[in-house]
Amino acid sequence: MSREEANRLSNRIIGAAIAVHRELGPGLLESAYEVCLKYELSRQGLQVESQVPQSVTYRGISLDCGYRLDLLVEDLVIVELKAVEGLLLTQLKALSLQSRDESKVALLSAVCYNIIMI
Template identity: 35%
Template sequence: MEDKILFKDESYKIIGICMNVHSSLGTGFLEAVYSEVLEIEFKKNNIPFEKEKKLEIFFNGEKLNKTYRVDFLCFNEIIIELKSVSFLHDNFSKQLQNYLKATNKKLGILINFGEKSLKYKRIINL
């Protein structure tokens, strides 16, 4: 039985762009700077995205009044959550997992520009 990686090619492109951005800028900038540069790079590389996209949140099938604004929604399916911190705390992963559940999206990628090398974590909504 062959293992299928969810949105493999799309994830590879996104993470590759993030690695290039991290290689160019390094650490120490605010998330907003990395976000602006990623917007430029996503456009340049024909990655379909919506920046600061507002997503509806559901609980037991009922739409809530509260919404969640993602850093990026790429390919209309992948939530990108950016961080610029010294390490990725487990709470960030749990938070992204909750966003995936609440929005019914299948994949989130947590990306941290704040460490010496780019750190990322794929979070899947089962």
């Protein structure tokens, strides 16, 4: 997928996240936003997986450390949702671990306030 196609896909995801937040409003659990965003993206014909296990490679061995991607769209874009009043630097750093795969794009959605594309 070209950078332009990835940007178009990212824009669709951001638009869907905004639509979900406008419909639901603030204050719900992260899981509610996740389920609704997955539904909205699937309704648009996109392939969406939720709670995708993410291993850590240590000394050439892939180890399951309990990390999960909230949503993986079209096997390319990682969407991490946070139902919080603001984002902490530690949350942004945690996303960097999930976006180390250079073949994927990572989006962080703070469903209560803003959407950040990393």
